[in-house]
Amino acid sequence: STxxxxxRADLTAPIADNEFSPxxxxxxxxxxxxxxxxxxxxEEDLTMTIITxxxxxxxxxxxxxxxxxxxxxxCIPEQATSLRSVAIGILLRRLIKKTAxxxxxxxxxxxxCPVGKGFQYKTINAWLSWVNSNELxxxxxxxxxxxxxxxAKHKYCADNSLVSFQCYxxxxxxxxxxxTLETEALPYLDDLLKTNQELEQKTIRQMQDIQAAVxxxxxxxxxxxxxxxxxxxxxxxxxxxxxPLRELSSRTRSFNANENEESQKQIVSPPLRVSIHIRRADxxxxxxxxxxxxSPLDSSAxxxxxxxxxxxxxxxxxxxxxxxxxxxxDPTRRIEVFVSSDDASSLMDEIRDQFADLYKSLTWRIHDxxxxxxxxxxxxxxxxxxxxxLLGEAAAADLWLLSNGEVFIGHLGSRFGKVAYxxxxxxxxxxxxxxxxxxxxxxxxxxxxxxxxxxxITSMSDCLTFSHDLVQGRGHVLNKDYFEVGSYMRxxxxxxxxxxxxxxxxxxxxxxxxxxHNTVAADNVSTNNDNx
Numbered sequence: 001s002t003x004x005x006x007x008r009a010d011l012t013a014p015i016a017d018n019e020f021s022p023x024x025x026x027x028x029x030x031x032x033x034x035x036x037x038x039x040x041x042x043e044e045d046l047t048m049t050i051i052t053x054x055x056x057x058x059x060x061x062x063x064x065x066x067x068x069x070x071x072x073x074x075c076i077p078e079q080a081t082s083l084r085s086v087a088i089g090i091l092l093r094r095l096i097k098k099t100a101x102x103x104x105x106x107x108x109x110x111x112x113c114p115v116g117k118g119f120q121y122k123t124i125n126a127w128l129s130w131v132n133s134n135e136l137x138x139x140x141x142x143x144x145x146x147x148x149x150x151x152a153k154h155k156y157c158a159d160n161s162l163v164s165f166q167c168y169x170x171x172x173x174x175x176x177x178x179x180t181l182e183t184e185a186l187p188y189l190d191d192l193l194k195t196n197q198e199l200e201q202k203t204i205r206q207m208q209d210i211q212a213a214v215x216x217x218x219x220x221x222x223x224x225x226x227x228x229x230x231x232x233x234x235x236x237x238x239x240x241x242x243x244p245l246r247e248l249s250s251r252t253r254s255f256n257a258n259e260n261e262e263s264q265k266q267i268v269s270p271p272l273r274v275s276i277h278i279r280r281a282d283x284x285x286x287x288x289x290x291x292x293x294x295s296p297l298d299s300s301a302x303x304x305x306x307x308x309x310x311x312x313x314x315x316x317x318x319x320x321x322x323x324x325x326x327x328x329x330d331p332t333r334r335i336e337v338f339v340s341s342d343d344a345s346s347l348m349d350e351i352r353d354q355f356a357d358l359y360k361s362l363t364w365r366i367h368d369x370x371x372x373x374x375x376x377x378x379x380x381x382x383x384x385x386x387x388x389x390l391l392g393e394a395a396a397a398d399l400w401l402l403s404n405g406e407v408f409i410g411h412l413g414s415r416f417g418k419v420a421y422x423x424x425x426x427x428x429x430x431x432x433x434x435x436x437x438x439x440x441x442x443x444x445x446x447x448x449x450x451x452x453x454x455x456x457i458t459s460m461s462d463c464l465t466f467s468h469d470l471v472q473g474r475g476h477v478l479n480k481d482y483f484e485v486g487s488y489m490r491x492x493x494x495x496x497x498x499x500x501x502x503x504x505x506x507x508x509x510x511x512x513x514x515x516x517h518n519t520v521a522a523d524n525v526s527t528n529n530d531n532x
Contacts, residue, residue: 031223034059047220047459048443050228052431055081062431064224064463065441065454067297070318072433073326073407079270080188082406082428087189088203089429090182093233095204100130102173106137106238111145115395116416118146123235123422124465126172130234131214136172140165140238148392154244168245168396172237177246181404181427219459225431227460228422228442235419236426241400248397255348255364271336271363272326275405275424276315277417278341279438294318295439298451301486302413302438307446310437312347316355318409318435323358336363338405340398340420342391367398399423407433413440413450448487456494466490 031051050062054075062069077085106122113121122137129135144150144163157167170177178186192199210230213219219227241249290311302308323335341347348366352359369390395416402408402420406428411417413436421442424432434442443463444450457463468489472478476496479488 035061046224048224048457048463050225050431051223052225062433064228064460065297065443065450065457067295067412067436067439067441067450069433070322070407070409070435071325072431073272073322074329076272076326076406076433077430082430083185084188084192085429086181086185086427087192089229089233089426090176090185090189091193091200092203092207092230092429093176093237093426095200096130096136096207096233096237097173099134099204099207101133101135102138103135104137105139105141106172111143112147114415115148115392115399116414116419118148119235119238119399119419120415121467121470122238123231123419124467124470126238127231127234128465131211134211136234136237138173139171140169142166147388148395150389156243162242166242168242168393169238170240170242172240174240176237177241214461219461224460227464228431229425229429231464232422232426233429235422239399239423245393245396245400248393249400251368251397252365252401253368255352255366256359256362269330269333271334272330272406273336273338273404274319274322274407274409275338275402275420276319276340277402277408277410277414277420278310278312278315278339278347279411279414279417280309280342294435294437296451297439297441297454299439299449301447301449302440303447303483303486306486308438312350312354314437315409316351316358318437319362320358322407322409322435323361334363335361336365338401339364339366340402340410341366342394365401367394367401369394369397403427405432409435409437411438411440411446412436412442413438413444413446418442445487445490447482448490449485453488453490456490462490 031053032046034053035046035049035051046061048064050064050069050072052060052062052072052075054060055078058074060072060075062072076082106126122140126136129137142164146164149164149168154167157163176182206226207230209222210226213222214227289309291308292311292313294310294314294317295308300306319337326333326335339347348364351364399416399420400423402410403423404427405424408417408421408424410420412421412434417436421432421434438446440446440450443457443466444453445466445468448468457466468478468487471489471493476489476493479485479492482488
């Protein structure tokens with residue numbers, strides 16, 4: 001079949017075991033071999049393991065269901081390799097646009113849906129539509145009722161009759177806007193296309209491998225990073241900024257920049273960029289105190305009033321550990337930290353005063369906004385305040401700020417944190433090492449006990465597309481003790497599904513915000529994964 005003259009695989013045809021492209025199979029086999037050789041381990045299931053290699057041959061492995069993959073910073077590539085990866089990511093998004101069908105808007109029907117949750121659900125829906133039918137939404141919901149983007153007062157939007165999401169984000173199939181990182185990578189893309197005439201066709205084939213594998217329940221035959229990276233690119237296409245958001249994103253304040261940059265002018269390498277998400281405000285519901293240690297994977301669920309905020313020292317300890325690991329590899333390369341927080345106080349003053357050595361040795365950047373907007377009552381989406389539009393703009397700008405990070409330290413239980421992490425994955429087009437302070441992984445919902453649910457996360461589809469509130473009410477009932485112990489929906493769904501069954505659940509026009517597919521591998525217990 002063709003779309004606008006571009007050849008595509010027939011996704012309705014049965015998939016033979018040998019249908020995946022040679023490149024995809026060869027990469028998976030070689031990565032697995034290198035991992036087993038470097039660790040001395042015997043043959044094992046690496047379905048949920050992301051394996052990366054450094055420029056000097058070091059092999060790193062990350063269990064994507066874990067909360068700590070900081071050691072993988074040892075395998076972060078050098079600048080030239082990194083920019084080539086960014087360039088291929090740009091090409092990949094171009095080719096998705098070139099080969100996909102675009103129609104209809106991407107809806108978030110809950111007008112009070114926070115920005116992170118909205119983008120996570122939009123991405124899940126778009127991803128499932130793309131892998132199953134090669135279709136993507138054309139544009140964002142134009143409805144003016146969404147509280148976080150309702151009262152935009154930007155001249156650009158008024159002049160172009162843009163409201164709500166469309167004031168801040170372009171149509172999905174429009175040309176991608178580039179920031180400094182992508183601009184630096186474009187010459188590498190030109191060179192790659194000149195020297196490898198088959199690059200486009202190989203990239204298209206790898207895209208089709210993902211579509212075929214996921215839609216036909218063979219996703220575990222493809223490296224976990226391919227799943228993570230491809231879904232991240234779908235999100236990046238949804239997050240194409242209009243002029244007002246580009247302007248808001250440019251309002252950053254630097255701390256300690258001149259001193260560090262002046263003292264290291266002779267260093268050619270660009271800084272290692274690290275993103276830190278410090279969650280406060282309505283996340284601090286568990287007695288209002290700041291916890292002084294990061295939560296482990298087997299910690300309890302953090303639903304509603306049990307959500308935890310962490311002391312700044314928890315994030316600084318992780319940052320110091322990262323610094324210690326990386327400087328052993330490259331003691332000359334400086335580190336630049338991008339900080340996002342909804343703390344109404346002066347967080348940077350606290351870091352400067354209480355963590356002086358770390359503060360002085362790094363460069364810091366933070367979104368330059370009036371912090372008083374974060375001093376609100378109740379929940380961010382609640383009725384007890386009127387800061388929604390200011391908070392929505394700050395959230396969108398902070399998501400872009402965090403996408404600068406080659407390493408992520410923060411909250412992967414948070415939907416906002418997940419979206420920031422995926423945006424960074426898309427921009428660098430590679431694995432982003434992480435440390436999640438809340439004891440929840442990329443795969444886990446914040447209101448489920450991640451350690452207990454880990455046995456039921458058996459594929460990357462489970463990891464990336466499950467959400468208890470999106471399967472609830474469609475043949476599955478949430479456990480009655482949810483408010484005491486959190487969600488056990490993942491286990492409930494897994495145990496209810498007969499072996500070899502792969503039900504698809506469509507959410508129709510009048511129902512929930514997204515289309516949800518439960519894709520269950522024939523040899524797995526499976527669910528869909530998404531996160532509150």
